[in-house]
Every structure is written in C-alpha cells, then in structure tokens.
Amino acid sequence: MSSHETRPCVPDLKKERLKCDFNVEELTNLIDGGKEKTALRRKLRSVISSESAYIDPIPPEYMSHEDQFSNELRKTCHTAMLMNKQNIDIKTLQLSKAYIGVLKDGDPLWVHYHVFIPSITGQSDPEQQKIWMEKIRTWKIFGTYAQTELGHGTFLRGLETTATYDRETREFILNSPTITATKWWPGGLGHTVNFAAVMAQLYVGGKCYGPHMFMVQLRDENTHESLPGVTLGEIGPRFGLNTNGNGFLRFDHYRIPRRNMLMKHAQVLEDGTYVKPSHSKLSYGTMVRVRVGIVRDTCIQLQQAVTIATRYSAVRHQSELIPGEPEPQILDYQTQQFKILPQISSVFALFFAANSVIDAYYSVTAQMDLGDMSLLPELHALSSGLKALSASDASRGVEICRLSCGGHGYLASSNFPRLYTQTTCAITYEGENTVLWLQVARYIIKSYRSAQNGNNLKHSVSYLSKQPRPVRGDLSNNGLLEAFKAAVFKLVSDTEGRIQRVCAKGQNYHMAWNQCSLQLLKCAEAHTRFYVCEQFVRKVEMAKGTENVKKILKNLCRLYLTHHVSVNSGDFLKSGSLSQNDIAVLEEEMCSLLEVLRPQAVSIVDAFDFDDGQLNSCLGCWDGDVYQRLYDEALKSPLNKTDVPEAYYKYLRPLMQVGLKSSL
Numbered sequence: 001m002s003s004h005e006t007r008p009c010v011p012d013l014k015k016e017r018l019k020c021d022f023n024v025e026e027l028t029n030l031i032d033g034g035k036e037k038t039a040l041r042r043k044l045r046s047v048i049s050s051e052s053a054y055i056d057p058i059p060p061e062y063m064s065h066e067d068q069f070s071n072e073l074r075k076t077c078h079t080a081m082l083m084n085k086q087n088i089d090i091k092t093l094q095l096s097k098a099y100i101g102v103l104k105d106g107d108p109l110w111v112h113y114h115v116f117i118p119s120i121t122g123q124s125d126p127e128q129q130k131i132w133m134e135k136i137r138t139w140k141i142f143g144t145y146a147q148t149e150l151g152h153g154t155f156l157r158g159l160e161t162t163a164t165y166d167r168e169t170r171e172f173i174l175n176s177p178t179i180t181a182t183k184w185w186p187g188g189l190g191h192t193v194n195f196a197a198v199m200a201q202l203y204v205g206g207k208c209y210g211p212h213m214f215m216v217q218l219r220d221e222n223t224h225e226s227l228p229g230v231t232l233g234e235i236g237p238r239f240g241l242n243t244n245g246n247g248f249l250r251f252d253h254y255r256i257p258r259r260n261m262l263m264k265h266a267q268v269l270e271d272g273t274y275v276k277p278s279h280s281k282l283s284y285g286t287m288v289r290v291r292v293g294i295v296r297d298t299c300i301q302l303q304q305a306v307t308i309a310t311r312y313s314a315v316r317h318q319s320e321l322i323p324g325e326p327e328p329q330i331l332d333y334q335t336q337q338f339k340i341l342p343q344i345s346s347v348f349a350l351f352f353a354a355n356s357v358i359d360a361y362y363s364v365t366a367q368m369d370l371g372d373m374s375l376l377p378e379l380h381a382l383s384s385g386l387k388a389l390s391a392s393d394a395s396r397g398v399e400i401c402r403l404s405c406g407g408h409g410y411l412a413s414s415n416f417p418r419l420y421t422q423t424t425c426a427i428t429y430e431g432e433n434t435v436l437w438l439q440v441a442r443y444i445i446k447s448y449r450s451a452q453n454g455n456n457l458k459h460s461v462s463y464l465s466k467q468p469r470p471v472r473g474d475l476s477n478n479g480l481l482e483a484f485k486a487a488v489f490k491l492v493s494d495t496e497g498r499i500q501r502v503c504a505k506g507q508n509y510h511m512a513w514n515q516c517s518l519q520l521l522k523c524a525e526a527h528t529r530f531y532v533c534e535q536f537v538r539k540v541e542m543a544k545g546t547e548n549v550k551k552i553l554k555n556l557c558r559l560y561l562t563h564h565v566s567v568n569s570g571d572f573l574k575s576g577s578l579s580q581n582d583i584a585v586l587e588e589e590m591c592s593l594l595e596v597l598r599p600q601a602v603s604i605v606d607a608f609d610f611d612d613g614q615l616n617s618c619l620g621c622w623d624g625d626v627y628q629r630l631y632d633e634a635l636k637s638p639l640n641k642t643d644v645p646e647a648y649y650k651y652l653r654p655l656m657q658v659g660l661k662s663s664l
C-alpha cells in the first residue's frame with residue numbers, strides 16, 4: 001500500500017490510491033536503485049525544499065529574458081554554496097532526481113557540470129587534470145563545451161575554428177576565420193563561464209590533424225570581462241531552455257599555451273611532433289558519455305509528464321460513458337488509457353535501458369583505459385541509438401500526455417510546455433537524431449556484412465549472425481523477442497540488398513547509401529527498439545521483490561512489447577515472424593492489459609515520488625485540487641492587476657471611439 005495514503009487528497013484520488021495492490025515504496029526503491037538511494041534522495045530533497053532562496057519572486061513566465069537568466073543563475077550559484085556548506089557532492093544532488101523543479105527553464109551551469117567537467121577528466125592527462133580540476137573545485141573556473149559553430153554542428157570534420165601551433169613561442173593560435181566559424185550554442189557561454197573546452201582543427205607545420213580539444217580562458221578571472229582576442233555574447237531567445245545562457249564565441253588570433261591542448265589521447269610535443277591517439281575518435285569521448293546520460297534524463301522527464309497526466313485523468317470527469325450515468329473519470333476511457341499507460345511502460349523500458357547502457361559505458365571505458373578499443377564501435381552505436389530513441393520517445397510521450405489533458409494541458413501552469421521543450425531539444429543536441437540513427441545503421445550494416453563473410457558477431461548485433469527462426473505461434477516474451485530479431489534481420493538484409501542493387505546499377509556506394517537512408521533509419525530504430533525490449537524482459541525476469549510489484553513490472557513489460565509489435569506490425573508480417581492472427585491476439589492482449597493496469601495507474605506514478613514543487617503543475621498535484629490551483633495561478637497574471645489595462649486606453653478605446661466608417 002502507498003506510504004502516502006494518509007495525506008489529504010480529493011475523493012477521486014483517494015479512491016484510486018485505495019485500489020493499490022502493491023507496495024508503492026518498494027517500486028520507488030527499485031526506481032531509485034535501492035532503499036538507501038531513496039533515503040538519500042529524500043534527505044537531499046528536504047534540504048532543497050526548505051530553502052527559501054529557491055522560491056521565484058514571481059512566476060518566471062512573467063519575467064523578462066534578462067531577469068529569468070539572472071534568477072536561474074542566482075539559484076544555481078546558491079546550490080553550489082549550499083552543497084558546499086552541507087558538505088554534499090553537487091553531482092550526487094544532480095544525479096539523485098532531488099534537484100528537479102528547482103531550475104525552471106534551464107541551468108546556466110548545466111554544461112559546466114555535465115559536459116565541460118567530463119571533458120577535462122576524460123580528455124586531459126593527469127598533470128593537466130590536477131591543475132584544472134583544483135581550479136574547478138574551488139570555483140575559479142566555470143566552463144562550457146564549445147564545439148558547434150554557426151556553419152557546422154553535425155559534421156565535425158567541417159569545423160572551421162583553427163588552432164595553429166607556433167613552434168617558436170610554443171603556443172596555439174586560435175582563430176575564427178569566417179562568420180560560419182563562430183562557435184554557436186554552447187550552454188553558459190553567453191555570460192556565465194570564464195573558460196571553455198574548445199573543439200578546433202589542429203594545424204602543425206601547415207598540416208591539418210582534424211578536430212582536437214583545447215582548454216581556453218575566455219574571461220578575466222577577477223573582472224569577468226572577455227579577454228582581448230575573444231568576442232562573446234548570448235544567441236537570443238530559444239524555443240525553450242531560455243536560461244541556459246547559450247552563447248557565441250569568436251577568436252581573433254588568440255594565443256594559448258601549448259599545454260592547453262587536452263593531451264590524454266593525442267599530443268603536440270614542444271618541437272611540433274604530433275603524437276596520434278590510439279583511436280581516431282577518442283576526442284569524441286565526451287559526446288558518448290553525455291549521450292548515455294541523456295537516456296536517464298529523458299526517462300525522468302517522461303516520469304514527470306505521466307505523473308501529471310495520470311493524476312489529472314483520475315480527477316477530470318467528462319462526457320458520458322453510459323448514457324444518463326454520471327460523467328466518468330476520463331481515465332476510464334480506453335482511448336485515454338491508450339494515451340497514458342504505454343507512456344508509463346515507456347518510462348520503465350527507458351529506465352532499464354538507461355541502466356544497461358550506463359553499465360556498458362563503465363565497462364567499455366575501463367577496457368579502453370587498458371588500451372583495448374575493440375568495443376568502442378559497439379558503445380558508440382548503443383549510446384547513439386539509445387540517445388535517439390529515448391529523446392524521441394520521451395518527447396512524443398510528453399506531447400501525448402499534454403494532449404491527454406485537453407485544453408488545460410496547453411497552459412504554462414500545467415508545466416507541459418517546459419517538459420516538452422526540454423525533451424524535444426534532446427532530439428537535436430548531442431548529435432541530431434537522424435544523424436545518430438545513421439551512425440547506428442552504419443554499424444549494423446557493417447556487422448551484417450561481416451557475418452555474411454563468415455565472421456561471428458558479438459554483443460548487441462549477435463542475432464544478425466544468421467537468419468533467426470522464431471517458433472510460429474510462440475507469443476511468450478521470449479517468443480516475441482525471437483520475432484523481433486527475425487523482423488529486424490529481414491529489414492537489415494533487405495536494406496543491404498537494396499544498397500547492393502543500387503550500386504549494381506552504377507551508383508557509387510555513398511549515393512546508394514543516401515538513396516536507402518529511409519530504410520536505414522528503420523533498421524537502426526528497429527534494432528535499438530529490440531535492444532530496449534530485450535533489456536526490459538531480462539531485467540523484469542531478474543527483478544527481486546514481492547509478487548505484486550513483479551506483477552506490475554511484468555504487465556508493463558508485456559504492454560510495451562505488445563504495443564510495439566502493434567505499431568510495427570507490418571515489419572513482423574513481412575518477415576513472416578508473426579501471422580495476422582498472432583497480431584490480432586497480441587492487440588487484444590494489449591487492450592486487456594490497459595484494463596488490468598488502469599486501477600494501479602495512479603499508484604504507479606505515485607511511486608516516481610515527485611513532490612508538488614518538482615512537478616510544478618496545477619494538474620499533477622498530489623491532492624488533485626486541480627480547479628482551485630488553475631484559478632489561483634491565473635490570478636497571478638500581471639494583466640489581472642487592474643480591471644482595465646493600460647492597453648485598452650492606448651489602442652482599443654480609440655478604435656471603439658472612431659467606429660466603422662462604412663458598413664463593409
């Protein structure tokens with residue numbers, strides 16, 4: 001039973017919570033990663049929620065762009081101070097979910113903590129780390145990750161910023177030769193950070209060695225003024241995340257010491273000798289790490305959205321299900337259940353996938369530290385695929401949750417606009433999704449070809465070694481995983497065959513690749529979906545705990561499988577791995593799962609354990625007092641300060657006084 005059951009709430013939610021047939025706390029512990037982690041998160045949350053500094057003076061929507069930025073910078077700096085005072089590692093806070101809701105529309109220091117610091121620890125040598133990390137630890141250095149330029153974000157070999165080695169002075173000269181070479185987008189770059197890890201084309205003795213990272217001071221450590229040779233600014237309002245401080249940066253023959261090149265993997269010696277890295281893509285390591293983290297972040301954003309949508313759907317009554325009877329909770333409509341429950345199952349799918357890719361990241365990077373690079377392509381494909389899938393599933397999921405709340409979901413006070421802009425930008429940043437899907441496809445096609453040449457495949461692509469033969473009519477979880485394998489295998493072999501046919505007609509390989517890229521995208525997504533399904537099934541099989549929690553997990557897993565079979569039924573039919581009758585049986589099962597899970601829905605989202613401050617939504621509050629909150633929130637609009645606004649006297653009254661001259 002829910003541990004929160006005694007807290008007051010509206011009768012609809014009380015009724016829902018009384019239906020709960022599993023231990024909510026146990027599910028919370030599972031999602032947190034154990035009882036101790038739940039306790040730590042709650043402790044951190046209590047520290048955070050008792051801080052008056054986090055109270056916004058007015059709702060940020062009503063602040064100017066400048067005030068919004070300043071307000072969030074104030075809060076993020078307060079956090080650093082607070083964690084220092086409480087002797088808590090800020091990373092622990094940020095990774096614990098306790099910090100959610102404090103910053104409303106971005107964090108000017110997010111890239112510092114999650115991209116810049118990992119770049120320093122992952123790309124610089126021990127001596128450099130010692131110097132820079134000490135300054136980072138003592139808040140002398142705040143940094144960003146400055147890679148993207150006006151002209152290029154995706155194609156890194158096309159970057160135009162140059163870092164030219166001057167052997168005489170033992171310095172690098174950084175330069176932005178064109179307008180398109182301007183660094184554009186880095187978080188915090190505008191007016192927050194004083195340093196940046198800058199990706200630039202390395203030139204030594206007239207030869208270009210490609211993109212490398214450099215540690216660059218941009219602002220004076222005391223005055224915060226931009227240094228001579230550096231031009232900085234903010235790029236202006238965005239679709240969302242307007243307080244991330246995204247900025248631009250130009251260099252005019254700006255000099256930095258030789259040792260400011262990040263030298264863990266590649267080096268330029270004093271005499272200009274270039275020492276190449278053990279793998280050409282090691283300088284892209286930060287991106288791999290951040291992509292892995294995005295899977296977890298988007299999963300948490302989807303948790304917030306489904307919590308809001310589920311609670312609201314239990315409180316909202318509309319129309320008639322049975323003529324003449326009272327209006328039902330909208331959650332009783334099958335169509336509403338179909339909007340929300342698959343999103344809840346997605347949360348769990350992403351949760352298990354995030355855990356497995358984080359584990360893979362640590363084990364592969366440990367191997368790489370010992371000099372073994374063989375698993376880097378696998379990690380690159382896995383992290384790229386899961387970043388793309390999680391960002392697009394979460395973003396679509398948030399939008400479906402918004403739609404499920406009707407008109408009120410469109411209000412800023414529902415918090416859906418912010419949740420949506422947070423998830424949808426993850427589709428673009430850290431590798432645009434289409435581009436990452438094509439990287440996954442590259443790996444799959446290469447692996448498939450290798451298998452065709454008689455080689456044995458390992459890890460996530462092992463099933464492409466030989467044609468899978470699923471047992472017809474086996475609709476168990478394992479049977480469906482076999483069907484998935486067969487469907488993906490068919491997509492991959494068809495696509496590879498098509499590339500070959502296009503080439504046979506005289507087209508070169510690259511053009512053939514482009515002509516088949518829609519199919520390639522499908523292969524990549526299907527392969528990654530299979531991976532997520534497999535992880536879900538295996539993790540649920542291994543889950544420990546009480547029968548009722550396991551039953552919830554099993555039902556959610558089954559809903560995820562049947563839903564994705566239904567959505568992609570054409571692929572299963574084409575591969576012959578499932579029959580039309582199988583699909584019909586599975587779709588019927590999916591509908592009954594909606595009915596089975598519906599009474600537990602509110603308790604499942606309660607287990608995500610967000611407090612009202614974190615959800616920041618009139619629709620998603622614990623007590624379900626939706627209408628009063630919507631009304632109170634509307635009263636905060638500055639337009640409601642007066643009955644007749646100034647704009648009436650300026651514009652509307654003169655117009656009304658003139659009247660229409662003709663009766664057109």
Ligand SMILES: CCCCCCCC/C=C\CCCCCC(=O)SCCNC(=O)CCNC(=O)[C@H](O)C(C)(C)COP(=O)(O)OP(=O)(O)OC[C@H]1O[C@@H](n2cnc3c(N)ncnc32)[C@H](O)[C@@H]1OP(=O)(O)O
Pocket residue numbers: 101103104105106107110111115145147148153154155156157187241244281284285287288376377380429430431432435439442443446
């Ligand atoms: C309330 C609010 C709270 C606060 C919330 C805040 C939320 C956060 C907000 C904002 C945070 C934003 C952070 C975002 C930071 C960024 O976006 S940083 C910039 C990221 N940029 C990218 O990701 C660029 C994408 N492009 C690439 O990764 C690559 O250039 C490419 C993979 C597309 C192509 O690389 P290229 O050099 O052209 O290589 P290819 O010739 O195509 O391939 C060569 C082979 O190398 C393999 N490969 C490519 N990348 C990697 C890698 N990382 N690791 C390993 N291997 C790699 C590639 O597959 C090829 O292999 P084969 O030759 O064997 O096929």
Ligand SMILES: Cc1cc2nc3c(=O)[nH]c(=O)nc-3n(C[C@H](O)[C@H](O)[C@H](O)COP(=O)(O)OP(=O)(O)OC[C@H]3O[C@@H](n4cnc5c(N)ncnc54)[C@H](O)[C@@H]3O)c2cc1C
Pocket residue numbers: 111115144145146147148151152153154155184185186187241246425428429430431432433434435438
């Ligand atoms: C909120 C936000 C925060 C960011 N933070 C940072 C940061 O801190 N540091 C930083 O360096 N950058 C940052 N970025 C930049 C981000 O990483 C890039 O915008 C992203 O990598 C996409 O690159 P692009 O903008 O050049 O898009 P483009 O590559 O120009 O994409 C435009 C379109 O072209 C398509 N396309 C491009 N190449 C191909 C291809 N090979 N095949 C098929 N289609 C293709 C894409 O699919 C897309 O549809 C941020 C961006 C955002 C939105």
